[in-house]
Amino acid sequence: MNNRVFLLCVIFGTVTSAIAQNSYYYLKRCRRTDPQINACLQKSANTFIAYMNHGIPELRLAEPEPLVIDEIGIALGNGPNGYRATFRDINAFGVSNMTITAVRSDLDSHQFQFTLFIPHISARAKYVSSGVLILVQASGGGDYWGEYDGVRAKVYVKAQPVTRQGRQHLTLQQIKMDFSVKEIQMGVTQVHNGNAVLEAALNLFINSNAQELLKEMKPDLKKKLTHLLWGFMENTFESIPYDEWII
């Protein structure tokens, strides 16, 4: 082989391998033998989030904001006059600012636990309610707003390997999640079927019971978030061969 052909081969080889390596440019690859594997997985997840926030067309991930939840409901008290509220078209802004703060993993059983922090989430929604709250007839509807500071969440993922087109991928078996919010401010506006006195009473009640209300919303919220997360992670696992992430 003369020098020129050799040089061309080297260039061609370098370029093609760079392209091949680049097809999963949004992931940092981790080695299972790495004693700091969890730190590597954390870095990989944060790299992925940073790319995701600019969109990853290959994964059909475009604009990450806002997070939309169709509907959640709460019920306080029993009986025909118990207070029920349904929140619809919930738009949450700020989730993409999340940081993965810790990862625990058991690679033999494909279990992962991600701990994450979101500094601030703003939520807007429509709500309708019925029943009696703090002795007032609180049936009606209006706009809901919520400002959540210091959101911490833990997400537990159990997966198993499958072969797709000759390559090993992960597929989900289980997702569990829980979260807490350090500070909550929320309220309702544009209360129809109501008046200014009712609106003020509702807002006083809502703000002095924010954590309790969140607790009531949690089961529904967790179900919806787990569902969203499931779709997102399954799509990611389907698109990325396991050994592009962990070798």
Ligand SMILES: *[C@@H]1O[C@H](CO)[C@@H](O)[C@H](O)[C@H]1NC(C)=O
């Ligand atoms: C994300 O955080 C930055 C910096 O604090 C802030 O300016 C931005 O508004 C946040 N994004 C959203 C969608 O809340």
